[in-house]
């Protein structure tokens with residue numbers, strides 16, 4: 741293991757047993773979200789699609805499922821950083837239409853329709869709900 745790098749191990753939940761190696765120690769946070777690779781898409785005809793085990797989000801995603809993990813207090817007999825599963829959460833996409841006419845790719849603030857950036861924007865144009 742290189743200096744300044746650590747290993748993250750996840751316990752419980754959808755990513756049980758998953759290990760991420762060579763993570764910069766600077767990037768170790770007390771609470772992390774791990775996308776589960778599943779969620780919903782909005783199709784052009786207004787239909788709802790489903791995706792699962794996706795390596796990355798499809799461009800038309802509007803909800804994806806993530807798992808929250810909390811960092812364990814460091815126990816001296818273990819190497820690396822260990823996270824325990826807390827809960828699953830659904831992440832919604834910002835509904836704003838960007839100035840270029842595209843769909844904002846950011847995550848919406850929980851309980852709101854838009855992301856942090858668009859919450860401050862004037863003349864906001866929203867994508868109609870399906």
Ligand SMILES: [Zn+2]
Pocket residue numbers: 834835836844845846854855856857858
């Ligand atoms: Zn936005």
